[in-house]
Amino acid sequence: MKEHRGIATGLLAAMLWLGTAWSGDARADAASGATQSPDSVRAVAEQAVREHYALPGSRVVVSSAPLDLRLHLAACREPLRAVIPQYAAASSRMTVRVQCPQDGGWTVRVPLKLQLFRSVLVASRPLQRGDGLSAADVRAEEKDVTRLGYGYIEDLGQVAGRTLARSLASGSVLSPGALGGRRMVRAGDHVEMVARLDGIEVRAAGVAMGSGDNGARLRVRNESSGKVVDAMVSAPGVVVALP
Missing domain, CATH: 3.90.1210.10 (Antifreeze-like/N-acetylneuraminic acid synthase C-terminal domain)
Incomplete structure (x- = not known):
C-alpha cells in the first residue's frame, strides 16, 4: 500500500508540474497572439512630427487617419520608434514610418496631415x-x-x-x-539727375528722397536749385527726371 501511495503521490506531483508548465505555455501563446493598438502607432507618429517641427514661434497641428482595419501587428515589447528624415521639408501631407525595433519587428507607414503655422x-x-x-x-x-x-x-x-x-x-x-x-538708389544718396527734352540732355547733381530699384519712381532734390522733381531710377546712382 505504501508503494502504491508513493506512486500515486509521484503521479500527482508530475501532473501538477505538467499543469503548471502547460499554463505557462498558454500564457506565452496568448502573449504572442497579442496585437499592437493602431491608435498607439498613430500617436507615436503624430508626436514625432510635433516634436520635429516644434521650432520657436511655430504652432503645429497634425492628425492621422485610422489605419487599415485589416492590419494586425504583433504587440511590440520595445518602445515604438518613428523615423523622420532630419531635413524633411514641411508638407501638408506626409508619411511617417513607425518601427517596432525588436528582433522580427515590423514597420508601418502612417499617413499624416500637417499644418505648420x-x-x-x-x-x-x-x-x-x-x-x-x-x-x-x-x-x-x-x-x-x-x-x-x-x-x-x-x-x-x-x-x-x-x-x-x-x-x-x-x-x-x-x-x-x-x-x-x-536697391540701386537709397534715400539720401547723391545721384546724377538726367533730363531729356527734344533730343537735348542735361545732367545735374541731386539727392534722392526715396529708395528704389530700376524703374522705381521717387522724388529727387536738385542740389543746385533745391527744386524737388519726380524721377525714375535707370541705373545705380542715376535717375531720369520725369516730365
Missing part, C-alpha cells in the same frame, strides 16, 4: 515693382507655411536693401521670388 510678412498695402520695402509696407500674419509653395519671409531684415521684382496686392505673402536685387 508661422508668423510671415504680408503686404499691408498695394506695392509696385521696384519699390523698396519698409516696416510700413508689411505686417506680420500667422499662415500655414506648408501651403506657401513659393516660400515666405519672416523678418524685414531678410529683405534689407531689396526691391520688389513684381507688384503685390495688399495681403499678399512676401516671398523670396517677389524680391529683386538690391
Whole structure:
C-alpha cells in the first residue's frame, strides 16, 4: 500500500508540474497572439512630427487617419520608434514610418496631415515693382507655411536693401521670388539727375528722397536749385527726371 501511495503521490506531483508548465505555455501563446493598438502607432507618429517641427514661434497641428482595419501587428515589447528624415521639408501631407525595433519587428507607414503655422510678412498695402520695402509696407500674419509653395519671409531684415521684382496686392505673402536685387538708389544718396527734352540732355547733381530699384519712381532734390522733381531710377546712382 505504501508503494502504491508513493506512486500515486509521484503521479500527482508530475501532473501538477505538467499543469503548471502547460499554463505557462498558454500564457506565452496568448502573449504572442497579442496585437499592437493602431491608435498607439498613430500617436507615436503624430508626436514625432510635433516634436520635429516644434521650432520657436511655430504652432503645429497634425492628425492621422485610422489605419487599415485589416492590419494586425504583433504587440511590440520595445518602445515604438518613428523615423523622420532630419531635413524633411514641411508638407501638408506626409508619411511617417513607425518601427517596432525588436528582433522580427515590423514597420508601418502612417499617413499624416500637417499644418505648420508661422508668423510671415504680408503686404499691408498695394506695392509696385521696384519699390523698396519698409516696416510700413508689411505686417506680420500667422499662415500655414506648408501651403506657401513659393516660400515666405519672416523678418524685414531678410529683405534689407531689396526691391520688389513684381507688384503685390495688399495681403499678399512676401516671398523670396517677389524680391529683386538690391536697391540701386537709397534715400539720401547723391545721384546724377538726367533730363531729356527734344533730343537735348542735361545732367545735374541731386539727392534722392526715396529708395528704389530700376524703374522705381521717387522724388529727387536738385542740389543746385533745391527744386524737388519726380524721377525714375535707370541705373545705380542715376535717375531720369520725369516730365
